Amino acid sequence: MAMTRKQRxxxxxxxxLSVLALAALLVLTALKDxxxxxxxxxxxxxxxxxxxxxxxxxxxxxxxxxxxxxxxARFDVTDxxxxxxxxxxxxxxDLFREGQGIVAEGVLTDSRGFVADTVLAKHDENYxxxxxxxxLKKQGHxxxxxxxxxxxxxGPK
Numbered sequence: 001m002a003m004t005r006k007q008r009x010x011x012x013x014x015x016x017l018s019v020l021a022l023a024a025l026l027v028l029t030a031l032k033d034x035x036x037x038x039x040x041x042x043x044x045x046x047x048x049x050x051x052x053x054x055x056x057x058x059x060x061x062x063x064x065x066x067x068x069x070x071x072x073a074r075f076d077v078t079d080x081x082x083x084x085x086x087x088x089x090x091x092x093x094d095l096f097r098e099g100q101g102i103v104a105e106g107v108l109t110d111s112r113g114f115v116a117d118t119v120l121a122k123h124d125e126n127y128x129x130x131x132x133x134x135x136l137k138k139q140g141h142x143x144x145x146x147x148x149x150x151x152x153x154x155g156p157k
Contacts, residue, residue, distance in 0.1 A: 038103050040135040041082040051110050057084060058103040058135065066098055077102065077114075079135050086114045093121040101133075 003011075038058035039049070049055060062083055065076035073092055076083040086104055096102065096119065106116035 040079040040138075041077060041084040042079050043135075044084060044108065045082050045112075049108055051108055053108050054106070055108060056103055056105045057086070057114055057116075059101070060136070061096070061098050061100050061102055063098040077104065079138075084112055084114050086116050086119075088116040088119055090117075090119075092119055095121040097121075101136075 038056035039047070040059055041057065044055070044057065057077055059077040059079045062076035062078045065074075065083075065085075067074045071089050071091065073088045074085060075088075075098075076085050078084075086106075088104070088106075100121055103120045104114065104116035105118040105120075106114055108114055
């Protein structure tokens, strides 16, 4: 029994969609750990991220933890529950300071050590990356004025 033209077209479209769905599934499976913008220190410890993994870490710079020596800097990033020591060689952003929200990209040396090659600080007093804010809310360290928009007359001059 011969297939009609319509049946052949439907089989061709169905098989094409099946191949496309399989390709999308494979890509999403391969990227499942890198889809998240960053990991909080607690996420890194709980997920038991392997040393040598290239990741992004985000949180607050722990007050009293910043040590600078020329271009070398060491500081702790915390989400209020767990802290990870970050080492960085280079010029830190102008807005980098203790208690500030940051995201750093680099390589995990062990469950409590991280070597960053990029450090990003919030760009003004009224912005914090959504992911960092959500992680801080989750840990109970959210200040109500982090997301507040400035009123007229407030803000940088």
